[in-house]
Amino acid sequence: xxxxxxxxxxxxxxxxxxxxxxxxxxxxxxxxxxxxxxxxxxxxxxxxxxxxxxxxxxxxxxxxxxxxxxxxxxxxxxxxxxxxxxxxxxxxxxxxxxxxxxxxxxxxxxxxxxxxxxxxxxxxxxxxxxxxxxxxxxxxxxxxxxxxxxxxxxxxxxxxxxxxxxxxxxxxxxxxxxxxxxxxxxxxxxxxxxxxxxxxxxxxx
Numbered sequence: 001x002x003x004x005x006x007x008x009x010x011x012x013x014x015x016x017x018x019x020x021x022x023x024x025x026x027x028x029x030x031x032x033x034x035x036x037x038x039x040x041x042x043x044x045x046x047x048x049x050x051x052x053x054x055x056x057x058x059x060x061x062x063x064x065x066x067x068x069x070x071x072x073x074x075x076x077x078x079x080x081x082x083x084x085x086x087x088x089x090x091x092x093x094x095x096x097x098x099x100x101x102x103x104x105x106x107x108x109x110x111x112x113x114x115x116x117x118x119x120x121x122x123x124x125x126x127x128x129x130x131x132x133x134x135x136x137x138x139x140x141x142x143x144x145x146x147x148x149x150x151x152x153x154x155x156x157x158x159x160x161x162x163x164x165x166x167x168x169x170x171x172x173x174x175x176x177x178x179x180x181x182x183x184x185x186x187x188x189x190x191x192x193x194x195x196x197x198x199x200x201x202x203x204x205x
Contacts, residue, residue, distance in 0.1 A: 002099050003108055016107035019106070034080065045069075046086075049085065068086075071116060071124070071183070072136075075187070083113050091105070123143070124138075136191035140187030141181060
């Protein structure tokens with residue numbers, strides 16, 4: 001899902017940067033108001049997400065297919081610290097490992113650190129506490145699927161890519177919907193384990 005340099009035209013890149021930077025300013029402010037013990041959880045989770053995202057499979061007419069972990073970050077850390085965790089992962093991947101372009105960083109942050117985290121968190125919160133595992137699965141699946149659709153829209157509207165929305169959205173959304181089943185199962189498994197062994201991690205702060 002990491003969009004490389006050259007895929008987005010200047011207008012699309014600028015718009016996604018503007019949205020991501022505005023959201024980041026608010027999210028960092030809200031995250032700083034949270035409990036300090038969450039920072040330890042955030043650093044450990046960010047390391048795991050970083051490793052998982054390094055496994056990439058190329059998608060024809062798209063970018064790449066990989067696990068994201070946004071929903072899990074939202075569920076365990078909340079929407080604001082979850083965003084911070086994903087944002088730092090994406091920033092390091094972009095600047096150090098060249099995974100995702102600098103010009104497309106705004107779009108990658110929007111897709112994976114905002115859309116995926118918020119959707120996963122919202123779905124989980126809507127179904128918990130009675131259906132934690134179901135909420136975690138649906139949050140993981142829907143979060144990565146909608147993030148993939150958003151990625152397809154950004155690529156499809158860009159004048160830099162010769163393919164339109166009719167191709168990019170089904171390709172990106174469809175493949176990520178398939179991968180979303182695995183991501184949903186992993187998210188549900190982690191939540192199920194923590195609800196038994198460390199329920200305080202899932203408590204509302």
